[in-house]
Amino acid sequence: MDDAGTRGAVLFDFGGVLTTSVVVAFEELGTELADEPKLLLRLLSKDVESSALLVAHEEGRIGEREFETGFAARLRAHGAAVAGPGLVRGLQERLRPDPDMIALVARVRSQGHRVGLLSNSLGDDCYAGFDLPAMFDAVTVSGEIGVRKPSRRAYEIACRRLGARPGDTVMVDDLPQNIAAADRLGIAGVVHRDAAATEAELARLLAPPAGT
Structure with a gap:
């Protein structure tokens, strides 16, 4: 309508x-961090804990640092040796x-x-x-x-x-x-x-x- x-x-x-493109930015960051372009977006859309962290952050219930810490832990659980600080900045720099x-x-x-x-x-x-x-x-x-x-x-x-x-x-x-x-x-x-x-x-x- x-x-x-x-x-x-x-x-x-x-x-x-x-x-x-945000998608391209996530893929570039995924390639840099884990040599896997789709990893970050896949976790944020399919992994329950990662998705919950994103929703909580976007709704203002947790800050950037708490989101980064939690999401880095989920990335490590999926084989990526990632530290939390700088994740969001790494994405923003690609936008x-x-x-x-x-x-x-x-x-x-x-x-x-x-x-x-x-x-x-x-x-x-x-x-x-x-x-x-x-x-x-x-x-x-x-x-x-x-x-x-x-x-x-x-x-x-x-x-x-x-x-x-x-x-x-x-x-x-x-x-x-x-x-x-x-x-x-x-x-x-x-x-x-x-x-x-x-x-x-x-x-x-x-x-x-x-x-x-």
């Missing part, structure tokens, strides 16, 4: 949307800003649409280098609100902060499961792959700028 050409607000994810997407956020906003950030946080300082309050009309971060995507509550809070109804909003995210969750609330979704394709899809979904 996208109601093409009628929507007036956009929620953008952070990692993998405003930055280079680079995507200037085309940063420009797109500004362009969408300049056209009169409200723009917000809805991000699952990873790390105590994962947004360093980004002036989020200057870029967005509203910023919603999982570690601050105590709930993460794909929880319905996360989208509801983000829309309320943005001052937009779900049915008037588009979500841009690199993970299809987060788009599917948004759709259940009536939020139209764009699965991000590159700036050009995302801009084309937003042009289809958003109402034309006033005066055009």
Whole structure:
């Protein structure tokens, strides 16, 4: 349900949307740490203890150091000789800003649409280098609100902060499961792959700028 050409607000994810690929960053780190690109993502998605650590950290119930310590122990249990400190920093160093997407956020906003950030946080300082309050009309971060995507509550809070109804909003995210969750609330979704394709899809979904 996208109601093409009628929507007036956009929620953008952070990692993998405003930055280079999170998946690639995890794979590069896995290769460096254990010569196994898929190891970190496999544990975070399939290993119960690793997944619980990630959820607790993204929801703000444990800090970066506690997450790193616990996740390093799970990595060691799977054969990787890894120390905890520096795991999150190693991932963040592999995420680079995507200037085309940063420009797109500004362009969408300049056209009169409200723009917000809805991000699952990873790390105590994962947004360093980004002036989020200057870029967005509203910023919603999982570690601050105590709930993460794909929880319905996360989208509801983000829309309320943005001052937009779900049915008037588009979500841009690199993970299809987060788009599917948004759709259940009536939020139209764009699965991000590159700036050009995302801009084309937003042009289809958003109402034309006033005066055009």
